[in-house]
Amino acid sequence: MMELIHEYLLEPLSYDFMQRALLISLLIGIVCSVFSCFLILKGWSLMGDAVSHAILPGLAAAYVIGLPLLVGAFAAGLFCALSTGYLKNNSRVREDAVMGIVFSAMFALGLVMMTRIESDVHLLHVLFGNVLGISSSDLWQAGSIAAICSAIMLLKRRDLALYCFDPAHAAVIGVPVKVYHFGLLVLLALTVVSALKAAGIILVIAMLIAPGAIGFMVTRSFDRMLMVAVSASVFSCLGGTILSFHLDAATAPLIVVIQAILFLLALVIGKRTSHSRKGEHGSGTAATAG
Amino acid sequence: MSQAFIHLENVGVVYPNGHHALEGVTADLSPGTICGLVGVNGAGKSTLFKSIMGFITPTSGKVEITGLPVKQALKKNMVSYVPQTEEVDWNFPVLVEDVVMMGRYGYMNFLRRPSQADKKAVDEALQRVGMQDYRKRQIGELSGGQKKRVFVARALAQGGKIILLDEPFTGVDIKTEDSLIALFRILAEEGRLMLVSTHNLGSVPGFCDTVMMVNKTLLAYGPVETTFTQDNLAAAFGGMLRHHQLMGDELHDDPDARGVTVLTDDERPLVLYGEQGGQKIVRTKETAGEGIGRHD
Known part of the structure; x- marks a missing residue:
């Protein structure tokens, strides 16, 4: 038994790159799962999809100008979220269509820029992440963003949950609703940026949706949903990273596969434990991942 | 004469897309009354609600609540809102007691940690509407009338003197409607102002003291007996x-x-x-x- 633990869990820890990989996957596992609870409850899954795709041209532009890549990524993600809101209010097209156009156009622009520009940023790493290749400066940057975002969301979780549940009541008791709306968009962009190096912009979408969906299906109150989401996410992030070391498989995809399995498990448990709840909420949200 | 709880002065709202939702609404609503807000869909009922709730700022005129601008009145927890049944996500993972506790958020610090007084207010509010036995239920597990009572309890826990009710009778049966009306009457008699938007005409004379009839503007406002006439309804x-x-x-x-x-x-x-x-x-x-x- 001890040998098994040693071989499977402790041996990976003796490598520096694995220590960094486990730490970053722990941090982004937490930040993504906390945000995913609000994302699921607000019905913003498509927004997560959009913002993460839209980051690509920001990365390329930042490289050209010589800015830190994360700054460019953050600006592009936020631009996508805000321009979607603006276009929705000032055109006859519905929000989902506007969002679809904005983010796919930005993603396409990013692809064009990436293929034209000679850079040391690998497209495949940007798309699908490279947990095992995290440098200590990556870890420091992304990790601190993830930690700060997690702390803000956990401290303000009651107000954020209220904003998702009943913005009218929030307004009536004097909560600055517009600030919260904008704040959630900023947090979304920051969360995606923090997970960029490790999970990549395609797979982060799954990490932003699955934990919240899992928590939503098996719980009846918000704090429990948060606990289940974070546990499921941390379990799959650490488990996926260690497993990928032994299997010599891509890490982020493995994490997402584990989350999908947990999601199926939650689906079965959720069906058995609550008969009165109708599943209309959770079903439409996972479909956008990809 | 007692001070008006809600003072509307020439209130007009034009949305950014150029839609004129409301024009020239002037009225004073008094405490201790139930006022019905009646009009067709799109007549501006919800726009008027949103102006009182500070959700939108009128493009002309002004709204005052007990003599204060809306923003200040909201900070003092004066206004409570009971949403329409269709507006609420009943699958949301909150328990009955969590919803009622939201009524106390305005009294808590920025971390929203409930004090003993907050817990007591929640207990009392649940008691008041007869929902104390359901406090650990998830909100989707309740009947139509119980769902309404939970949100009324939230308004009571908040302690606001003005309660806005948006279409409170949709999706509830007649018996439930009658018991809700009885509850609203008591709450008004205790000195609150209840502003109830409804398209359910028949129930208006049964429980409203005054009525505001809107269609893009305030067509008529006054006691039900003299205002709720065939001409005004037409x-x-x-x-x-x-x-x-x-x-x-x-x-x-x-x-x-x-x-x-x-x-x-x-x-x-x-x-x-x-x-x-x-x-x-x-x-x-x-x-x-x-x-x-x-x-x-």
């Missing part, structure tokens, strides 16, 4: 109502000229009786499906 609803009239010669064999008018939008009907031009509201009593089947 102006507010245009051709939107079913209108049945039985005049004197159809009703009586004698020369009695009094006739019956029934106005309905397929909810509880409004019945007027009397000579033409001077018909008065009949307070109808509706019973749940005795004798007659459903008439859709």
Whole structure:
């Protein structure tokens, strides 16, 4: 038994790159799962999809100008979220269509820029992440963003949950609703940026949706949903990273596969434990991942 | 004269897309009353609600709550809002007691940690609406009337003197409607102002003291007896109502000229009786499906 633990869990820890990989996957596992609870409850899954795709041209532009890549990524993600809101209010097209156009156009622009520009940023790493290749400066940057975002969301979780549940009541008791709306968009962009190096912009979408969906299906109150989401996410992030070391498989995809399995498990448990709840909420949200 | 709880002065709202939702609304609403807000969909009922709730800022005129600008009044927890059933996500993972506790957020610090006083207020509010046995239920596990009571309890826990109710009777049966009305009456008699938006005409004379009739502007405002007239209803609803009239010669064999008018939008009907031009509201009593089947 001890040998098994040693071989499977402790041996990976003796490598520096694995220590960094486990730490970053722990941090982004937490930040993504906390945000995913609000994302699921607000019905913003498509927004997560959009913002993460839209980051690509920001990365390329930042490289050209010589800015830190994360700054460019953050600006592009936020631009996508805000321009979607603006276009929705000032055109006859519905929000989902506007969002679809904005983010796919930005993603396409990013692809064009990436293929034209000679850079040391690998497209495949940007798309699908490279947990095992995290440098200590990556870890420091992304990790601190993830930690700060997690702390803000956990401290303000009651107000954020209220904003998702009943913005009218929030307004009536004097909560600055517009600030919260904008704040959630900023947090979304920051969360995606923090997970960029490790999970990549395609797979982060799954990490932003699955934990919240899992928590939503098996719980009846918000704090429990948060606990289940974070546990499921941390379990799959650490488990996926260690497993990928032994299997010599891509890490982020493995994490997402584990989350999908947990999601199926939650689906079965959720069906058995609550008969009165109708599943209309959770079903439409996972479909956008990809 | 007591100070107006809500003071509307020439309130107008034009949305950014150029839509004129409301114009020139002027009214003073007093404490201790139930005021019905009546009009068709798109007449500006929810726009008026949103202006009072600080959700939108009127493009002209002003709204004052107990003499204060809306923003300041909201900070003092003066206004509570009971949302329409369709607006609420009933799958949301919150328990009954969590929802009522949200009414206390305005009294808590920025981390929203409830104090003993907050917990006590929640207990009392749940007791008040008879929902104390359901406090650990997830909100989707309740009946239509219970769902409404939870949100009324939240308003009570908040302690606001003004309660806005958005279409409180949609999706509840007649018995539940009557018991909700009884609760609203008591809450008004305790000195609150209840502003109730409804398209359920028949119930208005039964529980409202005053009525505001809107259609892009305030068509009429005053006591139900004098304001809720056929002419005003025609102006507010245009051709939107079913209108049945039985005049004197159809009703009586004698020369009695009094006739019956029934106005309905397929909810509880409004019945007027009397000579033409001077018909008065009949307070109808509706019973749940005795004798007659459903008439859709």
